[in-house]
Amino acid sequence: MVQKYQSPVRVYKHPFELVMAAYERRFPTCHLIPIFVASDVVSEETSEDGSITKVERRCALDVDAPRLLKRIAGVDYVYFTQRNTLNRKERTLHIESHNETFSNRVIIHETCCYSVHPENEDWTCFEQTASLDIKSFFGFESTVEKIAMKQYAGSIKKGKEIIEYYLKELEDEGITHMPRWLPSSQTTAPVRPTSLCTSPCVFLALPVSPVVPTPILDADYIKRYLGDLTPLQESCLIRLRKWLQETHKGKIPKDEHILRFLRARDFNMDKAREILCQSLTWRKQHQVDYLLETWTSPQVLQDFYTGGWHHHDRDGRPLYILRLGHMDTKGLVRALGEESLLRHVLSINEEGLRRCEENTKVFGRPISCWTCLVDLEGLNMRHLWRPGVKALLRIIEVVEANYPETLGRLLILRAPRVFPVLWTLVSPFIDENTRKKFLIYAGNDYQGPGGLVDYIDKEIIPDFLGGECMCEVPEGGLIPKSMYRTPEELESEDVRLWTETIYQSSSIFKGAPHEILIEIIDASSVITWDFDVCKGDVVFNIYHSKRAPQPARKDPLGAHGITSPVGNNVQLIDKSWTLGQDYSMVESPLTCKEGESVQGSHITRWPGFYILQWKFVNMAACAATNMPRVDDVLATLQVSSHKCKVMYYTEVLGSADFRCVLLLLIFVKSAPLFSLLSSFSFLQHLA
Incomplete structure (x- = not known):
């Protein structure tokens, strides 16, 4: 199985030429790399102008492997070729x-x-990536992989230290x-060619992309904002x-x-990734x-949540x-419905993420939960x-799926006798890693050693828990029944909140x-789309x-109405219908893989009807060009039970509207040039 690794970008706050001078001192051997025992230059060539030098070396490594493994393999050293x-x-x-x-x-x-x-x-930036493919190794595949991992991790930590040592x-x-x-x-002075060799201390060495990501995900950034991670992480x-x-x-989460x-x-x-x-x-x-x-919380939430x-x-x-014990869960559900409660909990989680970012800046260390x-x-x-329990379970399900690892610790205080019943109902829906973060105290046990003061400063313990700090959390109470809504009203509100989105979803089968139909009255209109392959x-x-x-049923959307029959x-x-006779293709087919997010537009040349189509495709079958007849049948049977799912949004811009948008974009993109020309004209007047 192929293992791939990529290190973060290391940044040396020194010019490239000085880093190369430090790099040159590591060879032919380096006392800071004990396993690097020898290196021989196989070939070396320099371009006529001296700007490019290519060196090929053969390096010997005394790999830190068990003696038994070396004896079975019949080698004392491992040799690498480096270009x-x-x-x-x-x-x-x-x-x-x-x-x-x-x-x-x-294969390394x-x-x-x-x-x-x-x-x-x-x-100067340094990047490193590596791949390891173990086909067979005398039954020691797992051992070899662990050795390679150890060497790779060591090289990442040691590499920067070595360069900094020689810079010093x-x-x-x-x-x-x-x-x-x-x-x-x-x-006037000849340029001395630099001796080149990569660090041969890496048993598994790997590449990094020569293109530096923006912003650079360097090791210092990771440690400062994300915490201590292993090289593999x-x-x-x-x-x-x-x-x-x-x-x-480009729509990348943080x-x-x-x-x-x-x-x-x-x-x-x-x-x-899934x-x-x-x-x-x-989220989209x-x-x-x-x-x-x-989102604005209803007044009943502000008063009783x-x-x-x-x-x-x-x-x-x-x-x-x-203060869950003081919350009127039945009243909240009857007055608001599940969706409003879910929206409120989601807003709490979003606020929590924002506060984590702020505290990371305030305390100067990563705070992610x-x-x-x-x-x-x-x-x-x-x-x-x-x-109420049903609503709670649904909230837990949504939060677990979309906000993993955001809860650092859950302190449950003054748990009564009825708590085990609630815990039995709820705990199966909570991830095991999350359950490990729960600390439960019955009665007043939280006041003693190992209690609340171990996790919260005494100065901010709320007054209702015996502290001196005033807490602005509402005390709750029973919600008046006059604020209850009928089941029909709640269902209507839940449906409104749940469907309050510009996107539609559809399943696609083999x-x-x-397909959706768009009627175009004016030529040169623009059809835009935005869809995700779920x-x-x-x-x-x-x-x-x-x-x-x-x-098809037409929606009253004016001259550029989008029509689509009802159904998923x-x-x-x-x-x-025959392609090329009854209808024609106006864009080249676009193959989209699972997880992709696609945006695009098409300028219409003729009035009429445009059909946007999402069609099932079997990527594996497409790759197999010479599949036997039996396998073809089996593949068809296998694929027929699968389906695809897309979430999409389409919009039509009239030609006049599109020209306005285009002119605005041209103005924005040409603003620096416009400013330059204006400045030049102003200078001419001064002259």
């Missing part, structure tokens, strides 16, 4: 290495890159500057972030958010990113206090009202594409027809 290219003009050093020893059983490939920092030309050595010798390379016609974060950049068209999903799945890339994509689709569909700006933020705990985590204190005084059987792989097509494919899966193109 290095130094471009003095572009100020880059690219390093590629792969193993010679056991290359028929183990590494790519490293030194380059100039994109925002500061006097700083140069400084002690009075060398603090190295001249940049200039063409021979511009320099750093690699998972960087790779998942890169995948999101490639598939989500690194802290990505990291929460990785932690929730123990840094299993595939599992974390739940993260589902959550991103959910329900506009959760704008919840804090758009017994929860609120209260300072922070000893670790700097935001502290949320919930909050502490929740739940006071159960007053909890009784009326809190076990079935609709042989049953989903499940499976699809092909997106746009067709044009002079006549409607079938009668709609097929409009009749099977008797």
Whole structure:
């Protein structure tokens, strides 16, 4: 199985040329790298102008492996071939290495890159990625992988220290500057070629992308804002972030958010990517990113919801206090409905994320989760009202799916005798990792050693828990029945909140594409689309027809009304229609994989009817070009039971509206040029 790793970007706050001078001192051997025992130059060539030097080396490593494994393998040293290219003009050093020893059983490939920092030309960036593919190794595959992992982790930690050691050595010798390379016609002193070799201390060495991400995800940034991560955890974060950049068209969640999903799945890339994509689709569909700006809590929540933020705990985590025993859960459900309660809880979680970011800046260390204190005084059987428990379970389900690893600690105080009953109902819906963060105190046990003061400063313990700090959390109480709403009103409100989104969803089956019809009156109108592939792989097509494919209910949207028959899966193109005769394709087919987010537009050339189509595609079947007849049948049977799902939004801009938008974009993009021309004209007047 192929294992891939990518380190964060390391930043040396020194010019590229000085870093190269320090790098050169590591060879032919380095006392700071004990396992690097020898290196021989196989070939070396320099371009005519001296700007590029290519060096190939053969390096020997005394790998830290068990004696038995070395004896079985019949080797004392492991040999690597390394090809290095130094471009003095572009100020880059690219390093590629792969193993010679056991290359028929183990394939190790590494790519490293030194380059100039994109925002500061006097700083140098270093990136490193690696892949390991163990085909067979005398039955020691697992052992070899662990050894490789150990060497890789050690190289990441040690590599920066070695360069900094030699930079300090140069400084002690009075060398603090190295001249940049200039063409021979511009320099009087010959340029001495730099000796090149990548760090051969890495048993598994890997490449990094020569393109530095923006913003740079460097090691210092990770430690400052994300915390201490192992090299493999750093690699998972960087790779998942890169995948999101490639598939989500720039709409990338913050690194802290990505990291929460990785932690929730123990840094299993595939599992974390799956739940993260589902959550991103959910956030987009329900506009959760704008919840804090758009959601206003009803007055009944402001008066009777017994929860609120209260300072922070000893670790700097935001502290949320919930007086659940004083909450009239039945009254809240009867007065508001499930959806309003869910929106309120989601707004609390969004506020918690915002407070974590603020506290990270205030305390100067990563704070990615909050502490929740739940006071159960007053909890009784009326809190076990079935609709209330149902609403609670649904809230837990949504929060668990979309806010993993946001709860750092849950302190449950004054748990009464009825609490075990509630815990039995609720605990199966709570993730095991989350349950481990629960601390439960019965009666007044929280007041003694190991109690509340171990987690919260005495000065901010709320007054109702025996402290001296006034807490602004509402005391709750019973909601007047006059505020209750009828089941019909609650159902209508729940439906309104749940469907309050501009996006629609549809399932797509093999042989049953989903299609929507758009009628265009004026040519040169613009059809825009924004869709997410929630499940499976699809092909997106746009067709044009002079006549409607079938009668459809039209919405009164004016000259550019969008029409679509009712249903989750709609097929409009009749099977008797012939492509090129009854209708035509106006855009090249676009294949979209699961998890991708796609935006685009099409300028219509003719009036008539345009059909947007999402069609099921089997990527595996497409890749297999010479599949036997039997396998083809089996593949068809296997695929027929699967379906795809897309979430989409379409809009039509009239030609006049589009021209206005286009002119605005042209003005924005040409603003710097306009300012320059204005300045030039002003200077002419001064002259």
